[in-house]
Amino acid sequence: MIVGRRGELRALDDLLAEAGAGSGGMTVMRGEAGIGKTALLEYAAERAGRLGMRVLSTAGVQAEVYVPYAGLHRLLRSAPELGRAAKAVLDAPDTLPYRAAALLLDLLSESADEAALLLAVEDAHWLDTASWDALSFVARRLGADRIAMVLTVREGEDVDRRLAGAGLPEIRLDPLLPEDAIALLAEVAPTLSVTLRQRILDEAAGNPLGLVELGRAVSRSGAGALLPAWLPLSTRVERTFSGLVAELPLATRALLVIAAHDDGDDLDELVAACRRMTGDDIGPDVIEPAVATRLVQVDDRFRLRFQHPLLRSALYQSTAPAERRRAHAALAETVAADPARQIWHRAAAAAGPDEQLAEELTEFAHQARHRQAAAIAVAAFEQAVRLSQDPAGRGRRLVAAVDIAAEQGDTANAVRLLEQVREEDLRLADRALYGLIREVYLDTGWSGSDRMTAFAEAIEVMCRDGDADAALHALTAIGVRVYWSVPPPEIVDRLVAAVEGAGAAPDDPRLVAVLGLIAPMTRGAWCLRKMAELQPADRLVPHFQFALGLTANGLGATTLGNALTTVAAAGLRVQGRLGMLSKILISQATNAAYLGDARSALTLAAEGELLATETGEHSWRLSAVMATGFAEALRGETEKAVKLADAAEAVLVPARRFPLLALVQQIRGVAALAEGRPEEAFREFCRVFDPADQAYHPYTRFLLFGHLADAAVWCGALDRLRELTAQMRAVAAQCPSPALLSGLRYAEAALAGTAEAYDMAIAEIPAEWSFDRARLQHAYGVWLRRHRRAADSRPVLRAAASTFDALGATAWADRSRAELRASGETLRKPVDAAQSLTPQELQIARLAAEGLSNNDIAERLFLSRRTVTTHLSRIFPKLGIRSRAELSRFTGTS
Structure with a gap:
């Protein structure tokens, strides 16, 4: 029975009608306990049935919140043929939510x-994380x-975090209007x-x-059924349910207690567990009094x-700890036949510290992390912490839980866990990782290289103790952090010596x-050779x-990076x-932008940003936002590019992550070039090359030097370019970065100012660096035209424009066409x-063009x-x- 809720009912009707017509969608109905979510969900299911839709339903269960795919298994029970098809995947120990x-x-x-579907999901806030991740992933792809999918959730901070990360449309349920509340109460208690009605x-x-x-309670028992008004409404309703359960036979009540704590709903399983708990030889018939009272x-x-989730909650909350x-x-x-379920019940049953069980939970947590079931891993680590007897083991497990929460972008959880860590309990290696995570969540901001000394000490201890594997694991986990921190040379030398001496x-x-990440200058050349030797990449595992x-x-070997x-x-x-x-897609998007391929950069960045949002990789x-800004600048969409650069800077500066401002500067510099403002572009790029500037980053220079040289040549800053070229030639002698070498060819050819220098430089640029070659061809064409060789300039300018057009670097193609016009030839801009x-x-068009079905x-x-x-249609x-x-x-x- 639904009274009122006209807007919500209309929204559900529209959702179902659109799904039936082939335009799927979903909504989340959220509100406090008892606000009417279940009634609306039942209405949606009934309405879908009348429309000829098939209804699949599931519900989150408080006791199974840590059991992977429990919610999906429950959903597929209502569609046995789908359940059979999915069973092998869902039962596999390494199945990831996506x-x-x-x-x-x-x-x-x-x-x-065959028939339109409604997925009805009740109490989604209690879904296990793997099921939530899978269902929310599906929900975003139903267009x-x-x-149609309808989920119900209660209010709460956990729900806020889940929904904030999921990006799903919501219907928030408010209390009934006064006239609707009066009508509903008149129906149930006429x-x-x-006086009682008003109360x-x-x-x-x-x-x-x-x-x-x-x-109903007041109608049955009088005013005494009303609990004190200062108690929350949900508590009063739960007490009402508890009172109903208290009237049942003892065996029935015991069976309901078991059901409230179980992560399954099989009656035979519940009865078997109840026998073990009570020692009584009971059968399935003991449930009948509860069924009879609905x-x-x-x-x-x-x-x-x-009958209602609050009944399960009431039983769960009112059960004494010993019971x-x-x-x-x-x-x-x-x-016992299901270890993944059993371990949670064993942990919940433990009355005190149990190091063996803590170690089992730790292993379970590592497995969950491997499957990207981060929330389950964190919960398992927390249970392991509770059961730990060894202080160092407790600290290690807490840091691991913090690390996972931080990876997922769950700041509130990371802070809560960090506050439980006792630094004096930690091993040296754990202290280093703890310090680097703590600075982000509890201290004032990013310390840059300040904490690298402690980290170097930890690595030295691990290597000295013969634990090279642990040292490499720690460095692999934090290598990108070291790369962007630019530690002082003495710290880099210590890290290198420790790792190289560990065997x-x-x-x-x-x-x-x-x-390659911690010492690009001194070890970059060796790493580039070793990476070439490790080809083909398919001999290695994806990690x-x-x-x-x-x-x-990071070394500017973008084509090698793409291959890997x-x-x-x-x-x-x-x-x-x-x-x-x-992360791979975003790295490839950044590479594509460095290679001038704006189209690929945009498609890769779009998918990478979507997946990073879904997986909490904030x-x-x-980084995806900055790759998009770079690509938009290449296309000549400079207003979009500058807005994205400003948005990134607004995040990086308060966090004091100054070296990453190099990525902001490259967007601004390329945007200025695209708008024909080379002096401004040169100033923006020079900030990345100036050690005294906050945006300085020594390794971004590898990838940016070609753009800087282009801006310098265009605005006539040749003396400053000559100085920077000498500096970067010395850098290239240490680390032969392919991107840097390509930029140096451009700069040296332009500074030489001879046809021979240009011809040689163009011939030396590899075919895969097509943007760099086209940029050099453009510069050569300009040089030829200005030396009154207009006829000779046209072929190279035409080739440059064609390449720029193919890459989607529209602003650069327009420059080449303008030079062609000045040479006396008109090249029509292609319709893109x-x-x-x-x-x-x-992206779909490209894959279809490659022949994929x-x-x-x-x-x-x-x-x-x-x-x-x-999409193809x-x-x-x-x-x-x-x-x-x-x-x-x-x-x-092609």
Whole structure:
């Protein structure tokens, strides 16, 4: 029975109608306990049934919040054929949430071809994290499917964090209007006196469940059923439910207590656990009094469901600690065949420290972290902390939990856990990591290289103790942090000496990756040689490919970095490891921008930013924003570029992450070049090359020198360019960065100012550095024209414009066309129909042009096949084509 809620009912009707018509969507209904979420969800399910839609439902259960995929298993029980298809993936110990989500989306999309679907998810705030991640991932990708999803959640800080990271549309349920509250109370308790009716109306304050349950309780027992008004409404309603349970037989009450603590709903399992707890030989029939009083329901597959989530909550909260431990101990014995479930019940049943169980939970946490089930890993570490007897073990587990929470961007949880750490309990290595994390969440800001001394000491101790593997792991985890901190040379030397003296194999990919990031100047040349020897990349596991790819990028070996990360990305897509995949995509987007490929940079950055948002990688999301700004500047969309640069600076400066301002400066410099303001561009770039400037970063210079030289040549700052070229030639003698060498070829050819110098430099630039070659061709064309060799200038200017157009570097192509006009030739600007495509449409078009099927594209991009088909149906008219074969003309593929 629903009274009022006209706006909410209309929104649900619209959602279902649109899904039936092929435009799927979802909504989250949130509000306080008892506000009417369940009633609206039941309305949606009933309405969907009348519309011929198939309804799949699940509910979060407080006791199973740490059991991976418990919610998804529950959902698929209502669709046995889908459950069978998904069972192998969901039961696998290494299944990641996004792999499960991709499979679920595929299965649901196929099923929706036969009949539209409604996914009804109650109490989503109690879903296990793996199920939440999978379902929210699916929810964001329903636009082209005949699927609607409705979730209900209670208010709370945890819910705020989940929803903030999920980016899902919401309907917030407010209390009923006074006239609706009066009408509802009249329905359930028509005989109340005026005084009692008003008191219930006042205390319920528009909460529908409060009106219903308090009204019924007063009708049954009189005014004595009303608890003191100072208690929260949810507490009063829970006490009402508890009173109903107290009237049941002892065996029935015991069975309900077990059900409230179980992470499953199988009646036979509940009965078996109850026998263990009570010692009584009971059977399934003991549940009948609870069914008769409509406190629970049992379906034809003998699955038990509470009439209302508050009843389960009431039982759970009112159970005495000793009885709660007995319930969990009984359940642990009953589910012994399922270690993932059993370990949580064992932990909940433990009455005191248990180092063996703590170690088992630690191992479980590491496995969960490997599967990217971060919240489960943190919870397991916290349970392990509670059970730890060894202070050092307790500290190590807390730091690990903090590290995971920090990785996920869960600042509130990281702070809460940090405050529990006792630094005196930590090993030296743990103290170093603790200090670096603590500065971000509890202190004033980023310390740059200040804490690197302590970190170097920790690495030295680990290496001295023969634990090279731990040292390499710690350095791999924090290598990018060291790279952007630019520690003083003495700290770098200590780190290098410790690692190189620890006895690690010279071809250990971690050693190569670590040394390239912590010591680019002194070890960069060696690392570049070793990375070339480690090719082909498919001989390595994705984690090592990724680490080496980041190092190659940091050394300015962007094409090598792309080769490594492309192979890694393919493996990570198959595994569904989206956290690492998002970093790879963002790295590739940045590489594409350095290579002048604006189109690829935008598509890669868009997907990388989406995945970084979904996986909570907030620092990497900021990197995606800056890669997008760089690409927009190349395209000539300078207003967008500068806004993104300003937004990034507003984050970096308060955090005192000054070296990262180099990435902001490159956006501003390239934007100024695109607008024809080379003097301003030169000033912006020079900040990155000035050790006294906050934006100075010695290694970004590798990648930026070509742009700086371009600006200097254009504005005539040749004397300053000559000085910087001499400096950077000395740098290249130590670290032969491919990007730096390419920039030096440009600068030296322009400074020499001879046809021979230009011809030689163009010939030396590798084919894959097509933007750099085109930039040099443009400069050569300008030189030729100004030396009255207009006819000779036209072929090189034409080639430059063609390359810039192909890359989407529109501003540079326009410059080449302008020089061509000055030489006496007009080159028409091509119509770029691909600009009308969104980044996702362009990505789909490119994959289709490469010959991938719709199924392959869907799997690669974590979309449903229907979504891919819908996008292609929109892409063809935008481009004015009729077949996939024509796509290569617009996407740069062949």
